[in-house]
Amino acid sequence: MIFQGQYYSPMAQISGFTAFISLMIGFILGGIVLIKAIKTRQRIIFLFFLCIIFTLSPWYPSGLGYIYWLITEEPLPYKIYLVIGLAGVPIAIIAWLDIYMNTINPGKKNLVLILFTIFSVIFEIYLFYYLNFAPGAPVEEVLGVFDNPENITDIDYRSFVLIYLTSLIGIAVITGIHFSIMSMKIEENPEFKYKGRFLFVAFILFGVAGIFDAIVPMDVFLLIIIRLVLMATTFCFYVGFILPKWVNKLLKIAE
Secondary structure, eight states: OTTTTOOOOHHHHHHHHHHHHHHHHHHHHHHHHHHHHHHHTOHHHHHHHHHHHHHTGGGHHHHHHHHHHHHHSSOOOHHHHHHHHHTTHHHHHHHHHHHHHHHHOGGGHHHHHHHHHHHHHHHHHHHHHHHHSOTTSOHHHHSEEOOOTTOTTSOEEOHHHHHHHHHHHHHHHHHHHHHHHHHHTOTTOHHHHHHHHHHHHHHHHHHHHHHHHHHSOOOHHHHHHHHHHHHHHHHHHHHHHHOOHHHHHHHHHHO
16 A cells, blocks of 8 residues: 555654644634534534534544554555545535525525535545545546655645545635625624634635645645644634634724
8 A cells, every 4th residue: 555664754743743733723613613503503603613623624634644653653544544534525615605605695505505515425426436446446646646755644636636625625715705705894793894804814824725735745844834824724714703702802902
């Protein structure tokens, strides 16, 4: 298999450690959102919880794989890496589009969700077919390959996987910016303007983190910067949707 004879270089360990810290921040904030969703029984807050948890899916293999390596001294198996990194991504985009369409254009929500569900089912079939039912196929070329021997925690996705992920990032960023601008235009409620500003920053940062991690070759310095961007993204998403009381107070004091 692809990992045989490889080890965790210093860059791979930095990548895994920073990804793990990013995940821990996401899980903590996601847990806070889930508790709020359970207490308030608001569906939109639960959908936001799904957005937080599954938007981080592409970074699961790096972060959780690092802990796996610390325990076993072995990298994650290729199949497990791809499943935990990709299988949950459709949940994030469908949950987000549910929030977006329900707010912006409820009449077309079902149509949009059906189309993206079909698109995502095709993606899942593609993923699991090449992982389990095509032993003679060039699996790495149609799914993903580890091109950088110095960093075996981060995969370079290929073919339809890359198309699917980049299209979702583009759609999420475009709809997210539109959603945040609409929120900032609500004059009668200052809290919506605050939320819109944080969401605007969050979606911009998410686009940067997603594109760089998926496509751009990175050295150690750039890797750390992008992981810091990912942490800031998760925090801005949390504040933009929930606007905790302590943040609201700080913003009012600042004004």
